[in-house]
Amino acid sequence: MNAEVERKERQRNRFRLVLLRRVFYGVASLVLFAFLVLSWDEGGGGAQVLRVAEESGVPNAVTALYLRNRLYDTLFEVVVFSVAVLGVAFFLDGKERAGALKALRDAPLLAMARGAAFFAFLLAALFAFYGHLSPGGGFAAGVAGGTALVLVSLTPERERLERLFPRAVQVKGEKCVLLLFLVLSALACGGVLLPAGTYGSVLSGGWIPLLNGVITIKVALGTWVIGMRFLDSEWLF
Structure with a gap:
């Protein structure tokens, strides 16, 4: 009790x-x-946003924050993503399923995959080139570009694509782009300045457009590596 x-x-x-x-x-x-x-307070927050945009030379304050004011944070975010790509490539290599992933052969599905890949590629280019002027940026562009690569890899063009970029080259290329981003970030954080350009133009913002482009390539390659490793892995199904 x-x-x-x-x-x-x-x-x-x-x-x-x-x-x-x-x-x-x-x-x-x-x-x-x-x-x-x-x-x-009324007007205070908006004034801060305008000041960040004016100091960076680009109208997109979000891009100005993560590629200028808080570039250290972005640097480590990119490194963490690269470590994730390396981990997936390391643990899933050699774990392919017995039957290789078959390319899409059905004409409607093939047309949809190619059309979606083309549309995703256009979005990636738009986000990469104009992300510092409007919603977008390197990370969004990289995900769109990686999605385009994965969709292309589901079509018969995969064999030609992998002949140009074998698995080892994909991972090494992603690491080389990471190294380039580290160098450019070090220069930007070290006080090396590029011409600010005309406010609101494509080449405005100093290092920001170049950093956006490098992040786009890096995230696109990483997304492609991760997506295809999981699609080919016997652990997925």
Whole structure:
């Protein structure tokens, strides 16, 4: 009888602790939200955004933040993504399924894959070249470019594509682009400046368009490597 009472008492205590934690987190969230709302004075937040855009030379303040003001953060994000690509390539190499992944042969599906790949490639080019002027950027462009490569790899053109870029070359190429990004980031962070260009033009923002392009190539190759390793792996199905 005493054991049953003790068990129920422990359950009540756990319930009280869980309830207290939830109340604490709820109150803390409300206080933080109220603080952020009250501290965002009228016009103040917008003025900060405009100042970031003007200092960087590009109208897209988001791009200015992650490729100029917070370039250190972006640098390590790119390195983490590269480590993920290396891990996937290392653990899934040699784990291909017994039957090779067959290319699409059905005419409607083949046309859809090619059309989607072409559309994804156009989006990648648009995001890469104009990402610092409008929504987009290197990461979005890289994902779109990697999607285009994966879609092409599902068509009969895969054999020709892999003859040009074998598996080892894909991974090594991704690492070489990472090294290039590290060098360019070091120059940008070290105070080496490029011409700012005309505000709002494609070549404005100093290092920003070049960094966007390098990130696009790096993320596209990494997305292609990861996507095809999983599609070819016997662990997927």
